[in-house]
Amino acid sequence: MNWDKDAIFKALSDSNRRLILDELSERNELTLYELTARLIMKHGLSISRQAISKHISALEDAGLVQSKRKGKYRVLMFNKEPLTDLLKGWVE
Amino acid sequence: MNWDKDAIFKALSDSNRRLILDELSERNELTLYELTARLIMKHGLSISRQAISKHISALEDAGLVQSKRKGKYRVLMFNKEPLTDLLKGWVE
DNA sequence: AGTATATGCAACCAATTAGTTGCATGTCAA
DNA sequence: TTGACATGCAACTAATTGGTTGCATATACT
Numbered sequence: 211m212n213w214d215k216d217a218i219f220k221a222l223s224d225s226n227r228r229l230i231l232d233e234l235s236e237r238n239e240l241t242l243y244e245l246t247a248r249l250i251m252k253h254g255l256s257i258s259r260q261a262i263s264k265h266i267s268a269l270e271d272a273g274l275v276q277s278k279r280k281g282k283y284r285v286l287m288f289n290k291e292p293l294t295d296l297l298k299g300w301v302e
Numbered sequence: 303m304n305w306d307k308d309a310i311f312k313a314l315s316d317s318n319r320r321l322i323l324d325e326l327s328e329r330n331e332l333t334l335y336e337l338t339a340r341l342i343m344k345h346g347l348s349i350s351r352q353a354i355s356k357h358i359s360a361l362e363d364a365g366l367v368q369s370k371r372k373g374k375y376r377v378l379m380f381n382k383e384p385l386t387d388l389l390k391g392w393v394e
Numbered sequence: 395a396g397t398a399t400a401t402g403c404a405a406c407c408a409a410t411t412a413g414t415t416g417c418a419t420g421t422c423a424a
Numbered sequence: 425t426t427g428a429c430a431t432g433c434a435a436c437t438a439a440t441t442g443g444t445t446g447c448a449t450a451t452a453c454t
Binding site: 224226257258260261264265281282283 | 441442443444445450451452
C-alpha cells in the first residue's frame with residue numbers, strides 16, 4: 211500500500227482525532243454512537259456526532275480507520291499500518 | 303524533556319515543514335538563507351524567506367529545530383529527540 | 395406500515411493558518 | 425561610519441478547518 215504521508219500527518223495533527231485513535235486502539239470495533247458517547251463521557255469532550263463523523267472521514271482518508279457495515283451499524287476499526295515507517299528517514 | 307505532542311504533530315502536518323526537516327536532517331547546520339535557497343532551487347518551492355522563518359518558529363516550538371547564533375548568522379539544526387516515542391501506544 | 399435508531403450529507407460560521415508585503419534591527423567588512 | 429547582508433517583526437489576506445444546525449436516508453423492530 212502506498213500511504214499518503216500528508217493525509218496521515220494532517221489526520222494526526224488534531225488532538226480529538228488522536229483521542230479517537232486512542233479509543234479505537236484500546237477498544238476495537240466501535241460504532242459512531244458508542245465512540246461519541248465514550249469521547250463525551252470518558253474524556254469530557256463537548257462535541258457533536260457529526261463533528262466526530264467528519265474526523266472519522268479524515269482518519270479514513272489517511273487509512274488510519276477502516277469500517278465495515280453491520281446492518282444498521284457501521285463499526286469502526288483502528289488500522290495501525292499507515293504508521294509503520296512514518297518517521298523513517300528521521301529516526302531509525 | 304516533556305514534549306508537547308500537539309505542537310509536534312501540528313508541526314509535522316505541513317509538507318513544507320517536513321521538507322525543511324528533510325533538508326536539515328541531510329545537511330545539518332544551515333542558515334535561513336541557505337535553507338531558503340535549497341528549498342527553492344532543489345525542490346522548486348516558490349516561497350519567501352519570511353514564510354520559511356515562520357515555519358522554523360513552528361518547528362522550534364515543537365523542539366524539532368534548534369538554533370545557535372554565529373555572529374550575523376543563525377544556524378539551524380534538526381533535533382530528532384521529540385520524535386522518539388511519538389507513536390507510542392499505537393505502534394511498539 | 396409505522397416508528398425509533400444509526401448514519402449520511404450539505405450549507406453555513408468562526409477561528410486558525412500559510413502566505414505575503416513592508417519596514418526595523420543587528421552585525422560584519424571596507 | 426557607511427553600506428551590504430542576514431534576520432526579526434507586524435499587519436494584512438485568502439484559504440483551510442473544526443465545529444454547528446438542519447434535513448435526508450437506511451435499517452431494525454413491533
